[in-house]
Amino acid sequence: MDTESRVGVVVVSAGRGTRMGTRESKQYLLLQNKPIIIHTLEVFERMPLVEEIVLVTGADDIDRCSAWIAEYGLRKVLKVIPGGRERQESVYKGLMEIGTEWVMVHDGVRPFVEPEHVLACCRQAQLSGAAVLAVKVKDTIKQVSESGIIEATPDRRSLWAIHTPQAFRLSELKKAHELAEADGFTGTDDSMLVERMGVSVAVVEGSYTNIKITTPEDLAYASFMLQHKGEKNT
Numbered sequence: 007m008d009t010e011s012r013v014g015v016v017v018v019s020a021g022r023g024t025r026m027g028t029r030e031s032k033q034y035l036l037l038q039n040k041p042i043i044i045h046t047l048e049v050f051e052r053m054p055l056v057e058e059i060v061l062v063t064g065a066d067d068i069d070r071c072s073a074w075i076a077e078y079g080l081r082k083v084l085k086v087i088p089g090g091r092e093r094q095e096s097v098y099k100g101l102m103e104i105g106t107e108w109v110m111v112h113d114g115v116r117p118f119v120e121p122e123h124v125l126a127c128c129r130q131a132q133l134s135g136a137a138v139l140a141v142k143v144k145d146t147i148k149q150v151s152e153s154g155i156i157e158a159t160p161d162r163r164s165l166w167a168i169h170t171p172q173a174f175r176l177s178e179l180k181k182a183h184e185l186a187e188a189d190g191f192t193g194t195d196d197s198m199l200v201e202r203m204g205v206s207v208a209v210v211e212g213s214y215t216n217i218k219i220t221t222p223e224d225l226a227y228a229s230f231m232l233q234h235k236g237e238k239n240t
């Protein structure tokens with residue numbers, strides 16, 4: 007197996023950011039004067055492993071995203087295309103534009119992913135078939151009924167919070183999406199679609215800083231993180 011083969015990346019950025027509650031979609035908010043989506047794309051642009059990037063965005067955002075890509079010199083972003091109503095549909099549309107054997111899917115609102123973790127996730131997928139970045143949960147997790155009563159306390163040692171990127175063989179992920187579509191199944195991540203085909207997906211330990219910017223308090227943390235990164239690099 008050629009573990010050095012380069013990969014394509016689908017960055018999904020077509021969500022509305024309803025939980026953030028801002029007029030502007032959260033992925034286009036500025037952090038240190040730069041749109042969050044550009045911070046995310048820059049991580050992958052700088053990685054030699056990455057051959058091509060497809061950015062999936064809102065139909066009305068294609069022009070401004072394309073302008074930013076030119077402005078920030080993101081040469082690996084080969085296509086900017088419109089997404090769908092659900093994340094799953096946006097991912098599938100992105101997959102249709104990828105030309106590499108291996109693909110990683112990443113949320114546009116996870117700008118703090120560490121390149122070394124991206125590399126580890128991709129290498130693991132190329133070794134064992136499929137892999138996702140994740141962290142061990144820190145809290146005790148309860149399963150709670152609709153009426154608010156605790157039903158179960160799963161053993162925390164087996165619980166992980168799943169992040170992106172998630173890495174797969176392109177043909178397998180496409181097949182998983184097509185099967186899910188045919189069955190009317192919607193998952194909250196890509197791994198779920200592959201898991202339901204009986205494929206083993208490996209978990210690669212990432213970092214707690216790989217947050218998905220989702221709600222307003224995440225922005226304060228994101229600003230802090232960027233400042234901290236800037237200080238480290240000076």
Ligand SMILES: Nc1ccn([C@@H]2O[C@H](COP(=O)(O)OP(=O)(O)OP(=O)(O)O)[C@@H](O)[C@H]2O)c(=O)n1
Binds near residue numbers: 062092115218
């Ligand atoms: N139809 C959709 C929905 C989501 N996403 C993307 O999937 C990633 C993870 O989704 P999430 O954080 O849930 O984003 P939103 O759907 O925008 O947020 P919300 O659920 O609060 O509306 C984001 O980068 C988002 O832009 C997408 O490309 N297409």
Ligand SMILES: C[C@](O)(CO)[C@H](O)COP(=O)(O)O
Binds near residue numbers: 093168170196
């Ligand atoms: C894919 C994901 O980021 C893994 O944590 C997450 O599941 C996206 O979920 P959301 O429902 O779009 O927030």
